[in-house]
Amino acid sequence: MRTLLLALCGILAAAPGWAAGLHHDLTVTLDPAARRLEVEDRLRLPAGTHRLMLAPGLAVGEARLDGKPVAVRGNALPVTVPEGGGELRLRYAGTLPPLTPESRGGGGGEEGAYLPGGTGWIPTPESGAAEPPSWRLSVRVPAPFVAVATGRLVEETRDGAGYAATFAEERSVEEPSLFAGAWQVTERMHNGLRLRTYFHPEQAPLADEYLDLSARTIDAQAARIGAYPFAGFAILSAPLPVGLGFPGLTYIGRQVMPLPFIRAQSLPHEILHNWWGNGVRVGGDGNWPGNWSEGLTTFMADYAAAEARGEDAAWAMRLDWLRDYAALPAERDSALTDFRAKVHDATQIFF
Numbered sequence: 001m002r003t004l005l006l007a008l009c010g011i012l013a014a015a016p017g018w019a020a021g022l023h024h025d026l027t028v029t030l031d032p033a034a035r036r037l038e039v040e041d042r043l044r045l046p047a048g049t050h051r052l053m054l055a056p057g058l059a060v061g062e063a064r065l066d067g068k069p070v071a072v073r074g075n076a077l078p079v080t081v082p083e084g085g086g087e088l089r090l091r092y093a094g095t096l097p098p099l100t101p102e103s104r105g106g107g108g109g110e111e112g113a114y115l116p117g118g119t120g121w122i123p124t125p126e127s128g129a130a131e132p133p134s135w136r137l138s139v140r141v142p143a144p145f146v147a148v149a150t151g152r153l154v155e156e157t158r159d160g161a162g163y164a165a166t167f168a169e170e171r172s173v174e175e176p177s178l179f180a181g182a183w184q185v186t187e188r189m190h191n192g193l194r195l196r197t198y199f200h201p202e203q204a205p206l207a208d209e210y211l212d213l214s215a216r217t218i219d220a221q222a223a224r225i226g227a228y229p230f231a232g233f234a235i236l237s238a239p240l241p242v243g244l245g246f247p248g249l250t251y252i253g254r255q256v257m258p259l260p261f262i263r264a265q266s267l268p269h270e271i272l273h274n275w276w277g278n279g280v281r282v283g284g285d286g287n288w289p290g291n292w293s294e295g296l297t298t299f300m301a302d303y304a305a306a307e308a309r310g311e312d313a314a315w316a317m318r319l320d321w322l323r324d325y326a327a328l329p330a331e332r333d334s335a336l337t338d339f340r341a342k343v344h345d346a347t348q349i350f351f
Contacts, residue, residue, distance in 0.1 A: 021046050021172075022133035024122060030141050030182045035096040035108035037115075043088045043123060045081045051127070052077040052164040055105070055120030058094035077123060090123060101241055111239035112145065112182065114251070117175030124175065131172040139178060140164040147180045148198055150247045169247075173278070177246050179236055190215045195234030203237055203257050210235050213263055217271045224300070229279035234273060245270040249276040265302055272301040286315075 025042040037058070054060070054075040063070040065079050066086045079088060089144035099114060106115045115121045136154075139147045142162040149167040156165035169176065183198040186207035195214050197207040214235070218228050230248035237254040238244075243266055244251045250270040256262055277293035306313040 006201040020212050021131055024033075024133055024135040024137070024176075026122065026135060026137040026139075026176070028137060028139040028178065030108075030113055030139060030147060030178070030180055031054060032099075032108045032113035032141065032145055033110050035098065035113075036093070037096055037108075037121065039122070041088075041090045041092075041122060043090065044085060045079065045088055046085050047081050047083050048110070049080045050078070050125055052079065052088075052123040053120060054092060054123055055094075057097070058092050058121070060090060060092045062091040063088065074315065075120075076126070077340070099239065108180075109239075113141075113178070113180040114240065115178040116244075116246075117150070117177040121178070122175060124130070132174045134170050134172060135176050136166065136168040137176050138166040141180050144182045145180045146183045146185060146198060146237065148179065148196075148234060148249070149176050149178045150174070150249060151176060152238070161273070161294055167299070173247050174281075181237065181239070183237065186211065188215070190218070193228060196234040198234060198236045199257070200237045200254050201255065206258060209263065210267070212298065213267060214271060217268045221275065223270055225275050228331065229274055233274070235267070243270070245273040245278065248274065268305060269297055269301040330334045 023044040025044075027040040029038040031038070043052075054077075056075055058075065060072045060075075060077065063072055063077055065081070065088050069089065070077060070079055077088075077090070081088075096108035096113065096115075097108065099109040099111060104116075104122060105119045107113070118124070135151070136150050137151065139149065140162060141147045141164075143160070146163050147165055149165075151167035151169035154166040156163070156167050158164075167176070179196060179198075182200070184201060184207075186197045186199070186204075186206055188195045188211045190211075195211050197203075197210050199207055211327075214233050218233065222228050232248060234249040236249060236251045237257055238251045239254060240251075241253045241255065242251060243253065243256070243262075250267070252262065252270075254268070273293065275294045280293070280294050303314065303317060306317040
């Protein structure tokens with residue numbers, strides 16, 4: 001545990017983007033219903049040879065390194081940056097895939113937009129950078145949509161035409177993820193943290209309960225682990241049947257949002273991931289192979305909740321884990337260090 005806490009302190013004290021490497025300054029115009037994305041990115045790059053990639057379907061209209069044109073090869077941008085670093089200015093646009101239950105790589109539609117980090121909606125080094133970039137992201141969406149991104153909310157405005165906001169992450173955490181929906185926003189400030197729900201209208205009565213639980217969970221885990229690593233926590237109602245965690249927010253399917261187990265177990269689990277998985281990253285330096293954060297989060301959130309319900313509930317959870325493991329065929333077993341994420345029943349037993 002002490003090693004993990006020291007690593008978390010290292011994340012919190014990380015150097016600004018220019019010192020750490022890549023830094024994006026993004027201006028985004030997003031129309032979810034039209035599935036249209038337009039981006040201007042002023043990307044600060046350290047010296048060296050880089051090959052940046054964009055997702056298929058995004059076309060570069062302009063690329064200049066320190067004012068000089070850069071050749072674009074399909075969705076790849078090979079650039080050589082001189083000593084001292086440079087600024088690559090890009091303008092690109094495209095049509096997003098439809099947002100469907102299979103949209104793990106992102107998409108858009110009448111119900112909103114989902115652009116997770118690491119899927120190529122911003123230019124990403126082909127070989128992967130040693131550290132994730134820092135960034136600043138300004139986004140505008142038309143009414144009735146609201147946009148939210150990972151990172152610290154810097155400012156926001158509304159007018160008759162739509163909504164605009166700016167988010168920033170000065171540390172090396174991960175690439176930004178961007179979301180949009182026709183949401184009602186409820187906010188509460190708690191010990192300097194901005195807590196928010198981005199809910200569809202039918203979920204509005206749940207907002208206070210979700211905010212109460214978020215505040216209590218953050219306080220309880222901060223007392224056990226240390227200071228909460230981000231500027232706040234947001235709960236987003238997703239049109240997709242998912243339950244996903246990101247730095248400082250969670251994206252949960254709107255159909256399951258009212259169910260008691262989401263509040264009792266799933267939400268505390270996702271909040272704890274802000275320490276283990278998003279604060280201290282999984283395998284970021286290669287010294288901790290396997291997705292250790294799922295096991296630690298499950299123990300400190302899910303099992304702790306069972307213990308709080310009583311000895312019988314804790315015993316039942318342990319028994320369920322043992323039954324699952326006993327039912328696993330030997331040929332489907334694998335080492336804990338090989339576990340990365342749950343994709344089917346066999347991987348469930350590892351966390």
